Amino acid sequence: MQYPNNGEVCYFDFNSFYNIDSFIANINRIEKMVNMPFDFSDKFYQHHNKFLSFIPYIGHKEQCDYIIDCIFKNIDLIIPPLTLLQESYINGNLENIYNKEMPFHQNIYFTSTKDMLYYINNDAPNL
Numbered sequence: 001m002q003y004p005n006n007g008e009v010c011y012f013d014f015n016s017f018y019n020i021d022s023f024i025a026n027i028n029r030i031e032k033m034v035n036m037p038f039d040f041s042d043k044f045y046q047h048h049n050k051f052l053s054f055i056p057y058i059g060h061k062e063q064c065d066y067i068i069d070c071i072f073k074n075i076d077l078i079i080p081p082l083t084l085l086q087e088s089y090i091n092g093n094l095e096n097i098y099n100k101e102m103p104f105h106q107n108i109y110f111t112s113t114k115d116m117l118y119y120i121n122n123d124a125p126n127l
Contacts, residue, residue, distance in 0.1 A: 008033055018058060020048060057085075064089045070113045071120075072097065077113045094120065 010033050016022035024040065031038050052058055064086050070077040071094065082090070087109050091102035098120050110116045 018052065018055070020045070023048065057083075060086055061089070064093075067113065068093050068097075071116055074117065075113060079109070079111055079113065079116075082109060 010030050012026050012030075013022065016026045027038050027040075060083065064082075067077065067079060067090055069075075087106075091104065094100070094102055094116070100120050103119070110119070
């Protein structure tokens with residue numbers, strides 16, 4: 001998109017809608033740009049929390065990345081129940097990291113990172 005050279009443009013990172021600190025930082029930049037204060041009352045935080053509550057998959061990627069990081073660092077972690085999408089994301093990343101095919105016909109997913117490491121190091125065939 002082309003903007004006129006004489007106009008101020010404030011770029012608002014889309015991902016900041018999902019992180020309250022980043023969201024507030026962007027609003028603060030707009031406040032300074034337009035020289036108008038914004039009301040960060042309790043209502044603001046209530047509305048933002050309500051907005052986040054409508055997003056069923058919020059935090060799922062971060063949770064998966066944390067599990068993958070624990071596996072990589074050999075940290076024993078109990079794995080909470082995950083969605084099929086989360087299990088697939090983890091398996092796909094582990095296949096890339098360890099060059100091992102992860103199981104995909106499991107009725108019950110791994111319950112700990114220790115179990116996953118055991119599978120990776122002992123039972124999985126090379127790709």
